[in-house]
Amino acid sequence: MKRRTIVLGALLWCGAAASQSVIEWTEQPGILGLGFPVPEPVDTPLPFDGFRSYNGLLTRHQDFMLNHEFIAGEVVGNSEAGRDIWAYRYSDADSITVTGLPEPAIYTQGGIHAREWQSPEVLTGIMEHLVANAGDQWLHRYLLDNMNMVLLPVLNVDGYLQTQRYPRQVYLEGSAPRDGRMRRKNMLGVDEDINTSGDRLLGVDLNRNSPPFWATNSGASSSDPGSIVHHGSGPHSEPESLAMVAAARLGPEDRLRMYTDVHSFSQVHFSVNTNNTRRNVIQRNLLGDFSSFHAQLEGGKVYIDRPSDARQGQAIGSTDEFFAVTYAVPSWTLEIEPSGTLSPDAHPSLPGCGADYGGFASNCHDGFILPESEIRRVRENLGQTFPIAYYGQAGPPSVTAVRWIDDATGAVVADAEWDVQSATQRSLFFNQVQPLQLDRSYTLWLAFDKPMRWRNDNGQIAPLPGQATRTTEVTADLLLEDVTQSPEDSSGQWLANAGGAPDGYYRYRDDAYSASFNLAGSPLAAAITGETQVTLNLSAQDMVGQLLDGDPATPADWGIVGNWVGYEDTNGVETDLGGSDDTLTFAVTSAALDDPFVITPGVSAVWFDPTHDGEGFVIEVLDNQRAVVYWFTYDKAGNQRWMIGIGQVRGNEVVFPELLESSGGIFGDAFDPAQVQFSNAGNASFVWSDCGAFRMRHNVDVRNQRQAALRLTDSTGSGCEFDTDRFSLLPFTGSWYDLEHDGEGFVISAAGPDRVVVYWFTYDDAGNQAWIVGDGSFDNGQVNIEQAFIASGGVFGDAFDPDTVSLEPWGQLQFSLGCNSGSVNYQSVLPQYGSGSQNLTRLTNLAGLDCTTD
Amino acid sequence: MNRALALLALALYAAAGLATDELEARSQAQRLLLMTSVLPSQAVLAELERFSDDRSIPLETREAALRQYVLSLRDEPPDAVNWQAAELLSRYRERALVSHSHSLQNAVPVHNVAAPARGTLNVWTRKLERSAGELALANQDYGYFSSLSANHMQVVAGAADALKHAPVQLLEPAIPHLIAAVTREPALAPIMLAAAANLSDPDLTAVALEFLEGADRFRTVLELDGIIGPDAARAWWLKSLDSGPDQAAAIAALGRMAADDPDVSEELFTLMGDADLGAAAALALGKSQAPGLVDRAAELLKSDQPMLAARGRLMLQSHGGRQALQILERQP
């Protein structure tokens, strides 16, 4: 029955190991046989199917930092050996969201344990994914604009370099490989030579070095400097730990909403529970979103949440405890794959360690050595997944704007928007031009403060991978007591193209939704007599299933105790769950009204808000649904400022996607058009309620601000059309400039039958913007302005006070205008302007006017 | 903390308090190994089951013995009995636990049994495949290659082992069949590479590179000079700079030549303004310490194109010499 003789010597796997000290990981079977090629770091910054050297990774990070304006790098500390430790902020330059709230922050950290090479690659993978998708005008652009993502790729730089110095060699202590490729700790007291025996076990475990539970548990950390979990001489005794704290301050720390310490291996989230149940639930849901998304990616790898309690006796002095307790944010240790034979088993279908990939698992420390053939997938999949978690912690969704657009005229009949006033307050701007009528068709346009939908490869709306179908549902109903009116069947759609209401998204792809209503014959119509207020009931979830903020007046934020604040449910009660939004009501009438006002050429005029007397707008309506605005105003210091926009006319609205401001011009003969630079200062929208008034919104100064303007000039007759009979000078109005002075110019408007008002948008002698205004007589193409003025002292935006504006005499201007060409002479009383002349060419032809006298 | 976690924590302390009796574990592993060599499979499996629950031996020692046993089995032939034994233990659930090195409240085995048992099966898969490959070559049974599967890492690796160490006279007639096999299943490209390495045949390496992907490809391109000679490799790398999957490996490899080969360092300089590759070229050049490099990097630093200036900076950073660092320090 004996099948063969057995060589008992072969048994001595462990015994043989003890007799050697420094041995190598090998591909072929052996004490440390992997079953796959032993990875060796390569000096390249480019992502490849393998691991980059520290220099390669650093070059990648620095190249990104130097070439993208949305990345800022900072040395947040130095390692034990004095090497720089870098952290990078992935965010736009300001620390304010596009609506004007303080930006939230996340902090993701890698490379605390040297041998876990997966970790710096994954941090770099997050960066690579953000850079590659920065232009998507969707989720990733949203994150860059509205969040401060602090990424620290390699904390334990010295240790990491030591593992790369010895990519194969380790010192075997019993069956545990230490130092060399298996160094975990920092290099305190350690030289770089693995063969010197006195020091190779030394170093501090940087994941046992944090308060508040530092050295509180002798089963979990050790005062023995040779222990693999040596906690060091005191809480945050190590320079690397201090660098971590400094990196968190880049958030800044009071804006943090999430911390992840990226390790390997085990394929789990070791999350930290605190005594704040609400924080724990948010964290669990966040990790659920992370894992269910990741599981749908190419590798199909499932990350299991295995929470621990941050409490005396259980806690170990790790960094995730520090962040969970100190900053009260979701905080966890991500253990990258392979799976790790946990008990109870997190992955019953996986063998664990290197065997997950078909390897030999000769020593389960091979889980720290991901095969080169796997790292690209791991890096890319986790690089895609982290932004999903960031998106969740960016905050619950909130309705930001609602519009009703009359389909027949394209006019905005109702315009509601939540304008940020402070970090804790939004105010509702509400402008209903006319009540909704029962027998008209309207488009309801809803905008949210974040991109709300995922699209599949065919461009169709689909749940975010891993999320339930219900997360794609939307309710936008009109309510009057017990009567509910939904939009017309299948008219609802998310908007994937730019352009704003009614057909485009607001700021990011799929941040807006539109639906059609016609109330004729509806039960709701039957319930309305005269003018009645009807409630709009809105319900939707963002991509990770977070419900709407039930009360946008109080912006949702992460509270200092560790849960959402200002995040209300349907009844206005603060929760972490949100609800539906029924904060908006609109007037509906049973009467039949005239069509709403739509823009006519006669809108071309000078306009001003009476509470902003001293600044204003020149509007020029051109052909082909275009319009120009000149905004003459001030900067925050009371200096003159002007902006110009070219807009699109839509019904009663003009949309200016960009307001341009200029710099670099010099007044007079020194003017050099090549020195003039135009830059984008913001955007604006103007909505006319009738021929004599508009409400305008601008986002120039961080947040939405508004003005309600009336006419300063009027040359209309009936129907808001130009009265060209009475105002025979009208054909000469418009914008004029000298071809050799491209970058400054004159705008001439009719102020009366034989009077004009002229704005000269120019510069002072120091290259600052300046504008000069004057009114004067018009006679057969000859304009004479006896007294022009230059203004100062106004303050941009809501802080404007008419009383601080002062006018100073500037001098005289004389124009001689034909239909298409002319000239100007000027004599300023201010020495820095002096006198001179320009040859003029017409720049704009106003719609509805035709000049034929030339 | 919930009750289950409390119990788990207690169990962990208990486990930590027990030391493995190494001698006992080794003697039990020897006994199991001997038993496996003489008993029929049913009896072997029954004994392994019995031993797993033998409370007369402390749990931790028992599992240490099982671990040593599955590791030692690797040196035995993968016959049916051994295979079934390893397979049985690949489903074993360890019960002697210690806390995970990242989380006190999560446990891992003191002695892994199941994962190394699975690893033992993988070792055998590789050995069996190597034997099968060697036999096929000896018998000129080339149908073996046309039916080879790429589903298991160790199947491909085992076949590659056979080809890498085969006598040249057996290998050469197999080459057309290898090419056919790799054409059918590109994931088998590593076997072609093994044959090319064995024969030191540049043409065959080139054929393998038509199919190789991922990590194998990167490593091969990076070390191409050792396979096809420095001149041929240099030509290959230069050709690969323009496009394709080998740009990163080619730049890293060319960097090693840049110090002594002005044409190569010029080629790398031309990449400096490339959005994707420029940083790689900057690192390769900087590391190369090529003559005149610091001056040229300092020139780039003054460029009015921000990307070129950035690459000059990266070059100086990766150069790391005193002069380079001084130039960087003088930068704003």
Ligand SMILES: [Zn+2]
């Ligand atoms: Zn770790």
